[in-house]
Amino acid sequence: MLQQRKKARFNLVDALIIIFILAVIAVAAYLLLSVLRQPRTVSNSGQIEFDVRISNVDESCLSLIKNGDTVKDSVTGAVLGTIVDVQTEKAQYYGTVAVEEDGVITVPTTDYTDKYDVYVKITANAEKDERGIHTVAGTRIVIGSTVYFKVPSFTSISYITEFSTRTPG
Amino acid sequence: MQTKQKTGPRFNIFDVLIILAVISCIAAIVVKVFFIEEVQADLNNAEITFIVENVSEGTAEAFCVPDRQIYLQDDDTQIGTLQSASYSAQKLLVEDAGGKLVEADHPTKKQIQGVASMSGYWSEDGFLIGGTHLATVGSTFKIYTKDVACTIKIVGIAE
Structure with missing residues (x-):
């Protein structure tokens, strides 16, 4: 008695299934490509200077933020620019008990003795899109943008307070 | 004596399930696409x-x-x-x-x-x-x- 080996046979149902799956993949790919936002046109706009404010920095850390340091994005690691100026002013504490002077209610403020608001000026090469909005290494350069500030020995969240473009001289 | 067994293609429950799943996906995509287009038009x-x-x-x-x-x-x-x-x-x-x-x-x-x-x-x-x-x-x-x-x-x- 001979035993016949049953071969796997490619049948019509298998063919239909494969065609359906390929069709689904093709439709999904088409939808994804058409729905994906067209990347904005960017051009190199040259040098930009922007100021960031780092709030409530301990006095002991002030020396860690220096002119000439390279600033990186602490999340992505991308280089954001180079520090060209550092200014500090004492951070302020706002009281919770109002003071009345000449009928006007005001909030008392006091300087912290050991905390500072640090204003760092950074220069960088920026790109500008068709809307006129500048970006540096993916960070949008507008007032209020969050910058994940990192220099060799110091990291903090900071916010852009000012920016200006410089035409090449 | 040899007996030949015919083994033709067999359509089973798993094939049905797979086809239904694929058809459902296509239908969902089509509905979503047309819904979004309608919303944007209005x-x-x-x-x-x-x-x-x-x-x-x-x-x-x-x-x-x-x-x-x-x-x-x-x-x-x-x-x-x-x-x-x-x-x-x-x-x-x-x-x-x-x-x-x-x-x-x-x-x-x-x-x-x-x-x-x-x-x-x-x-x-x-x-x-x-x-x-x-x-x-x-x-x-x-x-x-x-x-x-x-x-x-x-x-x-x-x-």
């Missing part, structure tokens, strides 16, 4: 009144430039145009000497009040900005313009 304009709280004076000044396009920070979608904006001192609640809560001006922070024109779609849940982002009084959006990035809080929506 976009209306709405007047959105909003505030921005606790910003510096520099930010407030830079924001109050009319006719600026407004974009969502999350996906860069343009959602509207700033019609008008102004700012005033941010109000704080503090205690007076008697322990009573009183309102005072923050020494440095400002609050922006603005009106923007946004296109979207009215649904039973509220106004869908761009047909996709639900906006109701109290909802917040992280937005940016050409000059400023901030968070707006919606305080009014009118047709």
Whole structure:
């Protein structure tokens, strides 16, 4: 008695299934490509200077933020620019008990003795899109943008307070 | 004696399940595509009144430039145009000497009040900005313009 080996046979149902799956993949790919936002046109706009404010920095850390340091994005690691100026002013504490002077209610403020608001000026090469909005290494350069500030020995969240473009001289 | 067994193609329950799953996926994609197209075809304009709280004076000044396009920070979608904006001192609640809560001006922070024109779609849940982002009084959006990035809080929506 001979035993016949049953071969796997490619049948019509298998063919239909494969065609359906390929069709689904093709439709999904088409939808994804058409729905994906067209990347904005960017051009190199040259040098930009922007100021960031780092709030409530301990006095002991002030020396860690220096002119000439390279600033990186602490999340992505991308280089954001180079520090060209550092200014500090004492951070302020706002009281919770109002003071009345000449009928006007005001909030008392006091300087912290050991905390500072640090204003760092950074220069960088920026790109500008068709809307006129500048970006540096993916960070949008507008007032209020969050910058994940990192220099060799110091990291903090900071916010852009000012920016200006410089035409090449 | 040899017996030949015919083994033809057999259509079983698993094949049926796979085909049903694939057809369902295609149907879902088609419905979603046509729904989105319909929504975008029927976009209306709405007047959105909003505030921005606790910003510096520099930010407030830079924001109050009319006719600026407004974009969502999350996906860069343009959602509207700033019609008008102004700012005033941010109000704080503090205690007076008697322990009573009183309102005072923050020494440095400002609050922006603005009106923007946004296109979207009215649904039973509220106004869908761009047909996709639900906006109701109290909802917040992280937005940016050409000059400023901030968070707006919606305080009014009118047709």
